[in-house]
Amino acid sequence: MTTTTGNGDVALRARGVTKRFPNVLANDGVDFEIRPGEIHALLGENGSGKSTLCKILTGFYWPDEGSVSVGGDETRFRSPADAHAAGVFMVHQHFSLVARMSVAENVVLGWSRERGLRFDRRKVEAEVRAVADDFDMQVDPQLPVWQLSVGEQQRIEILKALYRGARILILDEPTAVLTPQEVERLFHSLRKMAAAGSSIVFISHKLHEVLEVCDRVTVLRQGRNAGEVDLRTEKDVDGRSLARMMVGRDIQLSRRSRERSPGDRVVLRLADVGANNDFDREVVKGVSLEVRSGEIVGVAGVAGNGQQQLAEAIAGLRRPTRGSIELEERALPPGDPRAAIEGGLAYVPEDRTGVGLAAGLRVDENIALKAVRGGDCSVGPFVHRGRVRRRAADLLEAFDVRGRPDSLVRQLSGGNAQKVLLARELSSEPKLLLIASPTRGLDVSAMEAVRKLVVSAADSGVAVLMISEDLDEVLDLSDRVAVMCDGRVTGIVDAEGADPEQIGMLMMGQTAAA
Amino acid sequence: MRRIRFERRLETPRLLAPALPFVSVAIALVIAAILLLVTGHDPLTTYQRMAEVAFADTQALSSTVASATPLLLTGLAAALAFRVRVWNIGGEGQLYIGAVCAAGAGIAVGGSGLAVALPAMVVAGILGGAAWAAIPGVLRAYLNTNEILTTLMFNYIAGLLMYYLIFDSHSFWRDVSSPEAKLFPQAKELDPSAFWPGFTGGGLIVPLGFLFGVIVAVLLFVLMRQTRLGFELRVVSDSPEVGRYAGMRTRRLVVIVMLISGGVAGLAGASQIGDFSHLLEPVGLQPAAYGYTGIVVAALARFNPLGVVLSALFLGGLTNAGFALQGADFPQGLVGTLQAIILFCVLASELFARYRLSWRTGQATPAVTGQPA
Numbered sequence: 047m048t049t050t051t052g053n054g055d056v057a058l059r060a061r062g063v064t065k066r067f068p069n070v071l072a073n074d075g076v077d078f079e080i081r082p083g084e085i086h087a088l089l090g091e092n093g094s095g096k097s098t099l100c101k102i103l104t105g106f107y108w109p110d111e112g113s114v115s116v117g118g119d120e121t122r123f124r125s126p127a128d129a130h131a132a133g134v135f136m137v138h139q140h141f142s143l144v145a146r147m148s149v150a151e152n153v154v155l156g157w158s159r160e161r162g163l164r165f166d167r168r169k170v171e172a173e174v175r176a177v178a179d180d181f182d183m184q185v186d187p188q189l190p191v192w193q194l195s196v197g198e199q200q201r202i203e204i205l206k207a208l209y210r211g212a213r214i215l216i217l218d219e220p221t222a223v224l225t226p227q228e229v230e231r232l233f234h235s236l237r238k239m240a241a242a243g244s245s246i247v248f249i250s251h252k253l254h255e256v257l258e259v260c261d262r263v264t265v266l267r268q269g270r271n272a273g274e275v276d277l278r279t280e281k282d283v284d285g286r287s288l289a290r291m292m293v294g295r296d297i298q299l300s301r302r303s304r305e306r307s308p309g310d311r312v313v314l315r316l317a318d319v320g321a322n323n324d325f326d327r328e329v330v331k332g333v334s335l336e337v338r339s340g341e342i343v344g345v346a347g348v349a350g351n352g353q354q355q356l357a358e359a360i361a362g363l364r365r366p367t368r369g370s371i372e373l374e375e376r377a378l379p380p381g382d383p384r385a386a387i388e389g390g391l392a393y394v395p396e397d398r399t400g401v402g403l404a405a406g407l408r409v410d411e412n413i414a415l416k417a418v419r420g421g422d423c424s425v426g427p428f429v430h431r432g433r434v435r436r437r438a439a440d441l442l443e444a445f446d447v448r449g450r451p452d453s454l455v456r457q458l459s460g461g462n463a464q465k466v467l468l469a470r471e472l473s474s475e476p477k478l479l480l481i482a483s484p485t486r487g488l489d490v491s492a493m494e495a496v497r498k499l500v501v502s503a504a505d506s507g508v509a510v511l512m513i514s515e516d517l518d519e520v521l522d523l524s525d526r527v528a529v530m531c532d533g534r535v536t537g538i539v540d541a542e543g544a545d546p547e548q549i550g551m552l553m554m555g556q557t558a559a560a
Numbered sequence: 561m562r563r564i565r566f567e568r569r570l571e572t573p574r575l576l577a578p579a580l581p582f583v584s585v586a587i588a589l590v591i592a593a594i595l596l597l598v599t600g601h602d603p604l605t606t607y608q609r610m611a612e613v614a615f616a617d618t619q620a621l622s623s624t625v626a627s628a629t630p631l632l633l634t635g636l637a638a639a640l641a642f643r644v645r646v647w648n649i650g651g652e653g654q655l656y657i658g659a660v661c662a663a664g665a666g667i668a669v670g671g672s673g674l675a676v677a678l679p680a681m682v683v684a685g686i687l688g689g690a691a692w693a694a695i696p697g698v699l700r701a702y703l704n705t706n707e708i709l710t711t712l713m714f715n716y717i718a719g720l721l722m723y724y725l726i727f728d729s730h731s732f733w734r735d736v737s738s739p740e741a742k743l744f745p746q747a748k749e750l751d752p753s754a755f756w757p758g759f760t761g762g763g764l765i766v767p768l769g770f771l772f773g774v775i776v777a778v779l780l781f782v783l784m785r786q787t788r789l790g791f792e793l794r795v796v797s798d799s800p801e802v803g804r805y806a807g808m809r810t811r812r813l814v815v816i817v818m819l820i821s822g823g824v825a826g827l828a829g830a831s832q833i834g835d836f837s838h839l840l841e842p843v844g845l846q847p848a849a850y851g852y853t854g855i856v857v858a859a860l861a862r863f864n865p866l867g868v869v870l871s872a873l874f875l876g877g878l879t880n881a882g883f884a885l886q887g888a889d890f891p892q893g894l895v896g897t898l899q900a901i902i903l904f905c906v907l908a909s910e911l912f913a914r915y916r917l918s919w920r921t922g923q924a925t926p927a928v929t930g931q932p933a
């Protein structure tokens with residue numbers, strides 16, 4: 047393997063890359079090219095071949111055909127280590143940090159500029175600080191990682207790559223977990239890196255961010271190149287045209303229409319609800335909130351601020367430590383999922399195939415999961431398999447799920463799994479829909495479908511409590527936004543005309559003042 | 561350069577699952593044949609003799625069915641529990657307690673006839689096994705103890721209890737009617753009117769317990785496939801979190817599984833008393849290890865109740881052959897060894913239900929595990 051970090055026109059180029067998996071042609075002659083000093087967006091739906099391409103660029107996979115070159119020299123990465131040696135790094139959505147170690151220790155873990163056994167803590171800390179300062183990234187190298195917020199942890203992951211000499215940095219949905227302020231800071235740092243001659247591959251589903259920060263865009267569709275745009279010269283490109291390129295047709299993401307007013311009947315009333323996490327630490331610290339019929343209340347906040355435990359408490363999966371949860375004016379018994387279901391709760395949990403769907407069972411069985419207790423799918427103690435199957439077939443059609451009733455849930459794509467979940471939950475004629483991270487990990491078409499379902503549920507009078515880290519989504523879909531930070535609701539604002547900056551402040555714990 | 565790799569299957573081919581046990585047994589026989597060769601036996605003649613004494617004529621078949629009877633019931637007990645991921649290793653102890661209760665009931669009803677004795681023994685056996693299994697079941701469900709350990713420990717307790725009743729006490733089960741019996745501990749025998757009848761047809765003798773086993777197999781099959789309880793059990797075994805989310809009483813389900821599984825194992829104990837020994841006989845019951853062999857039976861059937869009938873007959877045939885061929889020219893321990901090898905092969909074959917082997921060129925393998933082409 048020979049590489050040099052060249053100064054030519056091209057930092058990294060993939061040419062005619064083809065990669066086959068059993069039954070899938072993941073990349074079909076893909077061309078991809080990044081120049082030094084640019085921020086380059088890689089766009090595509092799930093299954094479009096983005097991840098496969100990135101894995102080839104970073105040495106996880108070998109291409110079946112085609113070539114990869116760095117700085118003009120053709121290379122063959124045998125492993126991620128080879129790619130690292132050539133300066134190509136990837137920051138994944140899931141971090142690999144050791145919580146108990148300090149920032150500096152995490153940065154040098156497994157690779158240090160120093161050789162030998164000696165670990166000069168001070169020197170490393172100074173080095174890490176220097177790299178961070180170069181790109182205006184605020185970090186304290188001495189802090190243990192567990193004390194850091196998600197945004198700070200992401201900074202450490204980027205620092206790790208920079209410290210090891212990254213010249214080409216691939217970021218996989220880096221903004222998915224950040225507050226608007228943190229996104230701005232990330233963009234600032236990325237621009238500095240680009241100005242210093244590094245290249246950045248930016249993967250995101252949020253098209254307005256792509257338009258804001260990227261210089262060029264490459265779009266993949268079904269494993270092939272679907273388009274390339276230079277945003278610096280082509281000024282008329284907008285989110286809509288990018289989405290069309292990704293999906294191959296026009297996409298209009300549903301938004302909440304602001305014309306209609308929600309009903310005045312309170313469906314869900316939370317009063318001073320508290321809950322602990324699995325380690326008996328209080329993470330929900332007295333939440334009070336009301337959701338009326340036909341209303342969508344969005345719960346915004348950085349992940350890990352008690353949203354999940356709050357949802358579980360409402361669903362009866364977690365026993366609240368205090369407070370009361372009333373559904374349709376009736377107090378729910380604590381820790382009793384069945385009572386919540388019978389009280390009219392539909393719950394679409396964040397962990398779709400770990401909690402919401404039994405991955406090893408068939409689609410029709412999953413659709414009958416709750417109904418099997420009632421008369422619709424059973425006769426006495428027996429399951430009526432014919433009815434289970436027919437019901438599933440009907441719902442799959444009504445909710446436009448691509449899958450057969452007898453296929454296993456495990457075999458479904460994320461979008462189809464989410465639609466199966468929604469089909470089951472909404473077909474129970476619920477009073478309240480509790481939905482967490484409704485579109486996380488879904489591609490644009492599935493996202494569109496799910497958003498539409500949520501909005502139409504509210505239009506039909508269902509009260510919706512939607513928990514999401516995606517602030518854009520919360521603002522697009524909600525009537526009101528409750529912001530959570532550190533287990534408390536730091537503010538409730540109308541989504542209409544809400545200021546993302548202000549919500550960002552609330553997400554960081556500054557309560558609504560004046 | 562070509563390499564062999566395991567690849568995850570998205571879907572298990574329809575015909576593969578039922579074929580796996582047969583392939584596993586074939587491979588086990590080959591491995592055992594190597595052992596036989598190494599120890600100086602001729603594998604082919606050995607296997608041929610075993611097949612003859614196990615399956616060749618009605619007399620051989622009758623012995624095989626008799627040997628298969630306890631294995632069928634303990635196999636069903638294990639199949640249900642293991643299928644839903646409740647690891648009940650306690651079929652052995654549940655069988656002992658079932659035998660104790662059934663023998664007690666049989667002795668208690670004395671000579672009042674089969675119409676009283678049979679239901680009394682069946683019910684006592686089932687209840688005894690179920691109650692014995694309920695203790696680890698409740699501990700697992702409500703205190704989250706490890707049922708593998710507790711059920712295993714309970715086997716020892718049950719075994720010692722059985723010995724105590726006959727050897728270390730003047731219990732209700734022990735014959736103390738004569739001075740010799742007081743000196744040489746011996747169990748009370750049932751009144752002959754309480755002996756379970758067998759069914760004969762064309763020279764083939766089928767014990768009542770085997771018939772019970774077939775009925776239980778069908779019931780369990782229907783339970784798992786057709787009932788709401790079975791549906792909930794399949795959900796909870798796939799993911800307890802999903803079961804809880806869907807409002808199922810997951811703890812109660814664990815206890816119910818243990819009750820049914822223990823009850824079936826207890827019925828095996830009742831059948832031992834009613835069909836075969838007609839008295840509580842710890843010295844015969846414990847070394848037979850029907851409860852443990854039941855786990856092999858269940859695994860070979862891939863935990864399908866109907867499959868258990870076949871695998872019980874097969875392993876019953878092996879056991880039968882082992883007894884019939886005892887002697888200088890038949891390797892002692894072959895049957896036990898073969899059982900163990902079969903279990904290994906069956907467990908290993910599960911890998912192929914989920915993965916497949918692929919031969920691909922080195923270039924196509926991920927670089928992380930591959931070698932340069």
